[in-house]
Amino acid sequence: xxxxxxxxxxxxxxxxxxxxALRLYRAMRRARFFDEKAVTxxxxxxxxxxxxFMGQEAAQVGVALALGEGDWVVPxxxxxxxxxxRGLPIxxxxxxxxxxxxxxxxxxxxxAVNPYIPIATQIPQAxxxxxxxxxxxEDWVVATSIGDGGTSEGDFHEGLNFAAVFQAPVVFLVQxxxxxxxxxxxxxxxxxxxxxxxxxxxxxxxxxxxNDAFAVxxxxxxxxxxxxxxxxxxxxEALTYRLAPHTTSDDPTRYRAREEEEAWRxxxxxxxxxxxxxxxxxxxxxxxxxxxxxxEEEFARELALADAxxxxxxxxxxEHVYKEMGPDQRRAYEALRRGLHVEEAW
Amino acid sequence: xxxEKTRLLNMVQAIKEALDLALSRDGRVLVFGEDVxxxxxxxxxxxxxxxxxxxxxxxxxxxxxxGILGMAIGLAMGGMRPVAEIQFAGFLYPALDQILSHLGRWxxxxxxRVGLPxxxxxxxxxxxxxxxxxxxSPEAIxxxxxxxxxxxxxxxxxxxxxxLSAIEDEDPVxxxxxxxxxxxxxxxxxEGYYTLPLGKARVVRQGKAATLIxxxxxxxxxxxxxxxxAREGVEVMVVDLETLVPLDEDTLLEAVxxxxxxxxxxxxxxxxxxxxxxxARIAEGAIDHLQAPVLRVAxxxxxxxxxxxxxxxxxPSARRVLxxxxxxxxx
Numbered sequence: 090x091x092x093x094x095x096x097x098x099x100x101x102x103x104x105x106x107x108x109x110a111l112r113l114y115r116a117m118r119r120a121r122f123f124d125e126k127a128v129t130x131x132x133x134x135x136x137x138x139x140x141x142f143m144g145q146e147a148a149q150v151g152v153a154l155a156l157g158e159g160d161w162v163v164p165x166x167x168x169x170x171x172x173x174x175r176g177l178p179i180x181x182x183x184x185x186x187x188x189x190x191x192x193x194x195x196x197x198x199x200x201a202v203n204p205y206i207p208i209a210t211q212i213p214q215a216x217x218x219x220x221x222x223x224x225x226x227e228d229w230v231v232a233t234s235i236g237d238g239g240t241s242e243g244d245f246h247e248g249l250n251f252a253a254v255f256q257a258p259v260v261f262l263v264q265x266x267x268x269x270x271x272x273x274x275x276x277x278x279x280x281x282x283x284x285x286x287x288x289x290x291x292x293x294x295x296x297x298x299x300n301d302a303f304a305v306x307x308x309x310x311x312x313x314x315x316x317x318x319x320x321x322x323x324x325x326e327a328l329t330y331r332l333a334p335h336t337t338s339d340d341p342t343r344y345r346a347r348e349e350e351e352a353w354r355x356x357x358x359x360x361x362x363x364x365x366x367x368x369x370x371x372x373x374x375x376x377x378x379x380x381x382x383x384x385e386e387e388f389a390r391e392l393a394l395a396d397a398x399x400x401x402x403x404x405x406x407x408e409h410v411y412k413e414m415g416p417d418q419r420r421a422y423e424a425l426r427r428g429l430h431v432e433e434a435w
Numbered sequence: 436x437x438x439e440k441t442r443l444l445n446m447v448q449a450i451k452e453a454l455d456l457a458l459s460r461d462g463r464v465l466v467f468g469e470d471v472x473x474x475x476x477x478x479x480x481x482x483x484x485x486x487x488x489x490x491x492x493x494x495x496x497x498x499x500x501x502g503i504l505g506m507a508i509g510l511a512m513g514g515m516r517p518v519a520e521i522q523f524a525g526f527l528y529p530a531l532d533q534i535l536s537h538l539g540r541w542x543x544x545x546x547x548r549v550g551l552p553x554x555x556x557x558x559x560x561x562x563x564x565x566x567x568x569x570x571x572s573p574e575a576i577x578x579x580x581x582x583x584x585x586x587x588x589x590x591x592x593x594x595x596x597x598x599l600s601a602i603e604d605e606d607p608v609x610x611x612x613x614x615x616x617x618x619x620x621x622x623x624x625x626e627g628y629y630t631l632p633l634g635k636a637r638v639v640r641q642g643k644a645a646t647l648i649x650x651x652x653x654x655x656x657x658x659x660x661x662x663x664x665a666r667e668g669v670e671v672m673v674v675d676l677e678t679l680v681p682l683d684e685d686t687l688l689e690a691v692x693x694x695x696x697x698x699x700x701x702x703x704x705x706x707x708x709x710x711x712x713x714x715a716r717i718a719e720g721a722i723d724h725l726q727a728p729v730l731r732v733a734x735x736x737x738x739x740x741x742x743x744x745x746x747x748x749x750x751p752s753a754r755r756v757l758x759x760x761x762x763x764x765x766x
Binding site for chain 2: 411
């Protein structure tokens with residue numbers, strides 16, 4: 090099977106209506122804005138350890154915006170851009186990355202679940218969530234995401250096989266950013282494209298230029314439509330690059346060359362899309378400035394909301410372990426709410 | 436609430452009846468696992484359920500335990516009530532990431548938004564000369580996973596009512612079924628739908644001399660030992676924990692305080708087994724009443740032996756329980 094990355098921008102093609110293209114751009118720019126703020130805040134001690142996504146906005150936003158209202162996102166920890174595009178309020182995301190409990194209960198209306206920390210465990214769960222829709226007579230599609238390294242895990246294999254066997258309406262997005270923390274793709278696998286594995290599961294596999302928002306969005310749309318028609322899952326591989334460290338605790342200069350980063354910086358998905366919009370007179374410096382002002386205001390509002398969240402209560406440790414507390418949680422709860430440890434309340 | 440009319444059923448039949456009733460009563464209940472569909476499960480627990488309830492409600496999955504657990508979690512996330520079967524409890528290990536990292540954490544990490552009413556059934560334990568690695572008792576591993584419940588029935592009647600409670604429960608429940616009890620005896624089981632409370636231990640035999648504490652396949656062993664002791668004029672109390680998590684500490688401690696002597700019986704490997712937790716709770720909560728050390732009768736600190744001629748020495752027997760009883764009674 091010959092695989093070739095789907096691409097539009099590098100060929101100067103513009104396959105979308107102006108409104109759709111602008112919607113993509115705004116969502117990507119908004120995500121980048123958040124990412125930059127988050128990294129700065131982490132440096133200032135105003136956020137916990139953070140996993141930046143800079144460079145992967147097209148891959149994440151392209152898939153998120155291809156979804157319908159009732160569809161679900163099942164993300165890993167790097168998918169903050171996907172969550173934002175899916176409607177998770179910024180203040181909730183700030184609180185999530187502050188490791189504040191108020192940021193962990195996503196609002197009811199947001200069709201996304203909390204990010205996964207273990208690698209690939211989200212894959213079979215996404216399949217289950219997709220099948221639940223079918224049982225309930227809902228036509229929801231699930232988009233889940235994983236990195237190139239994650240595809241080495243057993244759960245990736247099990248989940249894709251289950252999805253194919255049960256024809257589950259899932260879009261599996263692989264953001265192939267070339268590295269699993271420090272281990273390059275070539276040491277992770279011997280195949281040229283991860284999407285090639287789709288054939289082994291009996292599902293379509295598609296490779297896209299992951300820094301080309303048009304390519305991601307249009308191929309994701311096709312995959313979502315297929316899934317909704319009952320034709321099963323798709324493996325969508327987006328070739329991209331993490332311009333930032335793995336997390337704010339990582340130092341990529343230990344494992345990647347500066348020249349490589351610079352080369353990818355020139356393929357920045359936001360700059361590429363902006364250039365295409367500007368060439369068609371759909372964007373300019375004034376509009377950019379206005380957008381940034383808007384984002385700055387929105388962020389300030391959301392930050393105020395996040396800052397206003399009350400301090401977590403000690404007893405929140407044992408809340409929501411079970412629907413009804415067991416005797417052991419109850420004992421700890423009674424002590425903690427009085428400002429004591431359980432040993433002090435004996 | 437227990438219906439009055441009963442029939443004699445073995446544990447396989449009682450569990451099947453519970454699954455059948457749950458499938459009929461609640462359209463969200465799904466039963467799946469390896470070979471549970473057409474074959475009816477390797478122990479025939481699900482026999483006939485696919486024919487009755489259809490292939491979408493009762494179905495075979497690919498042979499992948501982590502996939503089964505992961506899919507169950509996702510189905511529950513989406514509002515279904517999955518009842519997954521893992522063919523043998525010792526086959527749960529490939530799914531431990533799903534179990535330890537996710538199953539019991541979702542409610543906590545989503546601050547109550549995502550609760551997972553998942554039931555995982557698995558046959559466990561030895562005593563029937565199964566092949567290697569088909570006789571494990573991993574209840575302590577499961578009890579050590581945050582946010583899950585662990586239930587182990589000791590009779591057909593208990594199994595039916597406890598399984599129906601587990602399926603109604605809003606949190607994940609591991610339901611371990613002693614292979615030894617599956618077909619060993621038939622006992623009266625009430626007809627119709629009834630539930631038995633989770634999180635409650637029960638005294639299954641009264642006695643003042645000492646307290647035997649165990650669950651699942653060990654209950655009949657403890658009762659056999661108690662019967663022998665009674666013939667020698669020693670009446671011992673027997674406690675069936677039934678639910679390991681959440682543990683009914685009140686009933687446990689009360690039972691120990693009454694006699695002042697306790698022997699904990701479990702067939703898993705002794706070190707780090709659930710009986711160690713029971714002994715620790717007794718030490719914390721009833722030391723003032725103890726007149727002898729708490730003893731454990733458990734599997735030896737070795738893998739469950741696949742060597743059939745000596746296999747039965749591994750699993751606690753009435754003989755071993757009686758030896759421990761003598762020790763606590765003469766301390």
